[in-house]
Amino acid sequence: MRIQIPKFLYKVSRLVHISEAASLAIHSLALIASSNVRLNAKKISEILHVSQNHLAKILQVLAKNEYLESNRGPGGGFILKKKADEVTMLDIYQLIEGNVECHLCGIDKNTCPFLTCIFGGKPDKLTNEFVDYLNNTKISDLKTKEITYA
Amino acid sequence: MAKIVSYSEAASIGMHGMVLVARAGETINVQKIAEITGSSRHHVAKVMQRLVKEGFLSSNRGPSGGFKLNIEPGGITLLQIYEAIEGHVKVLSCPHEKQVCPFEKCILGTVVTKMTQTFRDHLSTQTLADMME
Numbered sequence: 187m188r189i190q191i192p193k194f195l196y197k198v199s200r201l202v203h204i205s206e207a208a209s210l211a212i213h214s215l216a217l218i219a220s221s222n223v224r225l226n227a228k229k230i231s232e233i234l235h236v237s238q239n240h241l242a243k244i245l246q247v248l249a250k251n252e253y254l255e256s257n258r259g260p261g262g263g264f265i266l267k268k269k270a271d272e273v274t275m276l277d278i279y280q281l282i283e284g285n286v287e288c289h290l291c292g293i294d295k296n297t298c299p300f301l302t303c304i305f306g307g308k309p310d311k312l313t314n315e316f317v318d319y320l321n322n323t324k325i326s327d328l329k330t331k332e333i334t335y336a
Numbered sequence: 337m338a339k340i341v342s343y344s345e346a347a348s349i350g351m352h353g354m355v356l357v358a359r360a361g362e363t364i365n366v367q368k369i370a371e372i373t374g375s376s377r378h379h380v381a382k383v384m385q386r387l388v389k390e391g392f393l394s395s396n397r398g399p400s401g402g403f404k405l406n407i408e409p410g411g412i413t414l415l416q417i418y419e420a421i422e423g424h425v426k427v428l429s430c431p432h433e434k435q436v437c438p439f440e441k442c443i444l445g446t447v448v449t450k451m452t453q454t455f456r457d458h459l460s461t462q463t464l465a466d467m468m469e
Contacts, residue, residue, distance in 0.1 A: 199422035202452045203342045204431040204444065212443055233438050275443070283338035299372050304355055304414065304467060308458050309341040312451045316340050319447045329440045 202312075208282040210236060211244050212275050215253060216328035219270040224263035233333065244282070251281055270326035279320050288313050341455060343422065349375050349383045350421045351414050357393060358409045358464040363402030383421065390420045409464035418459055427452045 214230055227245055231238040245264060248254045255267045280286065288310065353369050370380045384403055387393045394406045419425060430437065431448055 199343075199419075199425055200428070200452065201343060201425055201455045202340060202448055204340070204448060205338060206432060208338075209431060209444070213439070216443060217438065235434060235436065236432075279338070286338045286340060299374075300352070300355070304351060304462070305455075306458055306462070308455050312455060313340045316447055316451060319445065323443075323445075328443045330438050331440055333438055 202316075205279070205283045207240075207244055208279045210234070210241065211248060211282050212278045212325070212328075214241065214245060215248065215266070215270075215273065215278060215325050217330060218254065218264055219266055219325050219328075220330040220333070224257075224261065224265055226263035229263070247282065248278075253278070253281075271324050273325045274321055275323045275325070276317065276320035278325075286313065286317050288317060341451065343418070345375060345379065346383050347418050347422050349373055349380055350387060350417050353380065353384055354387065354392065354405075354412070354417050354464060355467045357403050357405055359468050363396070363400070363404050365402035368402075386421060387417070392417070392420070405464070409468060412464055413460050414462045415456065415459035425452070425456050427456065 213234055217230055217233060218225055227238055227242040230245070231241045234241070245254065245256070249256050249264065252267050253273065254264045256262070256264045349369075352373050356369055356372060357364055366377050366381045366384060369375075369384070370377045373380065384393065384395070388395050388403070388406075392405070392407055392412060393403045395401070395403050415425070427449060430442065431444065
């Protein structure tokens with residue numbers, strides 16, 4: 187007899203959702219900023235342990251928006267176009283995901299009938315803190331460990 | 337538009353719904369809860385049934401039917417309601433769940449962990465009794 191595990195027992199949830207694509211874009215830029223050689227999608231995907239296809243699309247978006255410069259062929263790859271100390275994490279996050287919603291409690295409702303927010307206003311406050319963090323952290327602040335790029 | 341702190345509509349219905357039941361005193365039905373929360377009756381019914389199964393609520397049918405609390409309002413937290421619907425809240429250090437990372441420090445710092453903890457702590461310290469003012 188097959189034992190059915192109730193969904194809620196193995197389901198896990200997160201209260202905070204960080205866009206994977208945006209996070210990948212930021213990691214890639216920081217990696218390229220730290221590197222002394224041109225990196226291509228394949229190399230970056232190996233260092234970050236992510237799918238090369240997925241990464242390539244994100245790098246295209248960054249190149250299209252003038253954050254990266256690319257050249258093809260052997261020895262080709264990406265270098266930074268905008269300087270690392272002139273780009274914030276927020277710039278990239280919002281490039282990929284659009285503006286961060288700061289004024290909702292998390293659900294698309296226009297009016298809330300409760301006199302006091304049952305969440306104590308925390309979702310708004312925490313979101314604003316996150317946006318501040320992203321806005322105050324530049325790509326040049328993100329340091330990598332010693333990596334052999336060749 | 338990107339949402340950072342986010343939870344499903346089901347979780348919102350569950351938490352807000354339970355607060356409404358606690359405050360109602362008498363039984364409150366799906367229709368009423370749906371009107372107040374602005375959610376569909378179908379969705380509200382589904383979520384409230386889940387909470388009946390959990391033993392948080394009792395329900396009776398009929399014209400004056402609806403839901404009543406099956407537990408003391410002081411004995412249940414928002415987190416318990418949330419987790420009954422969404423599952424255990426995971427506090428992760430790496431949002432990508434990677435074990436290996438080439439960066440000296442996580443680029444997100446401790447911000448994501450702190451946010452999750454703060455929101456989770458709020459939910460775990462608010463009982464339904466705290467919501468009745």
